[in-house]
Amino acid sequence: MxxxxxxxxxxxxYDGVFHAAALERGLIPAHLSRDKNSVRDYLNGAGRADAFTELQGYVYGARMELAxxxxxxxxxxxxxxxxxxxxxxxxxxxxxxxxxxxxxxxxxxxxxxxxxxxxxxxxxxxxxxxxxxxxxxxxxxxxxxxxxxxxxxxxxxxxxxxxxxxxxxxxxxxxxxxxxxxxxxxxxxxxxxxxxxxxxxxxxxxx
The missing domain is CATH 3.40.50.1000 (HAD superfamily/HAD-like)
Structure with a gap:
């Protein structure tokens, strides 16, 4: 087959990975839920959708060891x-x-x-x-x-x-x-x- x-x-x-990377870059408060969607929704709600797009590139490119x-x-x-x-x-x-x-x-x-x-x-x-x-x-x-x-x-x-x-x-x-x-x-x-x-x-x- x-x-x-x-x-x-x-x-x-990627459980917890986007949260860890966003904290590392000072993008989110520490108390935010650890899932990716919470990080995305927080940044989108703050008018920082571009920051989340850049965060994705950072995780998928430079920080894959976190996953x-x-x-x-x-x-x-x-x-x-x-x-x-x-x-x-x-x-x-x-x-x-x-x-x-x-x-x-x-x-x-x-x-x-x-x-x-x-x-x-x-x-x-x-x-x-x-x-x-x-x-x-x-x-x-x-x-x-x-x-x-x-x-x-x-x-x-x-x-x-x-x-x-x-x-x-x-x-x-x-x-x-x-x-x-x-x-x-x-x-x-x-x-x-x-x-x-x-x-x-x-x-x-x-x-």
């Missing part, structure tokens, strides 16, 4: 390898931030994966040649189609609805916060709240 996987908020968990893979992802990679599945990371990510210092966001993402031992030539790693960073969401969908993925895993429901998304590709919506149950009900999306659940769904019968 060929499995395509999104990167940000699917592999990478972590979601629990169970490394085990999923190893289990999928043993089951004979081929994994591809297909992400929508600009090369450099929209605002602020021009970090290479693609290099930062590759560095994150390498530093955590998730990419390499081992059976429990993702082949470095299977990493793809598309500049637009449409290019991301086109890449997944070109790779002939049997399954695609993403945290954004709208990706699966984009024109060109292959009709026969199985859609797994990664939803650790339980945000999309209503949106997915009765549709083609299969919700999973953890990588342990995804592993059981895709690998259990093959191991």
């Amino acid at each position: 060929r499995i395509g996987i999104d990167f940000d908020n699917t592999i990478v968990c 972590s893979p979601y629990p169970g992802f490394a085990d999923f990679v190893a289990t999928a390898g043993k089951a004979g599945h081929e994994l591809f990371i297909v992400s929508h990510k600009t090369r450099t931030p929209i605002r602020g210092p021009q970090h290479d966001l693609h290099a930062a993402a590759r560095g994150f994966l390498a530093a955590r031992g998730l990419v390499g030539l081992g059976s429990d790693q993702i082949d470095p040649g299977n990493l793809f960073f598309a500049l637009t969401k449409e290019d991301k969908v086109a890449r997944a189609a070109l790779l002939r993925c049997d399954v695609f895993i993403d945290d954004l429901p709208e990706i699966f609805a984009l024109p060109g998304f292959p009709a026969g590709m199985r859609c797994i919506l990664f939803d650790p916060e339980g945000q999309f149950a209503a949106a997915a009900r009765g549709g083609k999306l299969h919700l999973c709240s953890s990588w342990t659940e995804i592993s059981a769904e895709l690998c259990h019968a093959h191991v």
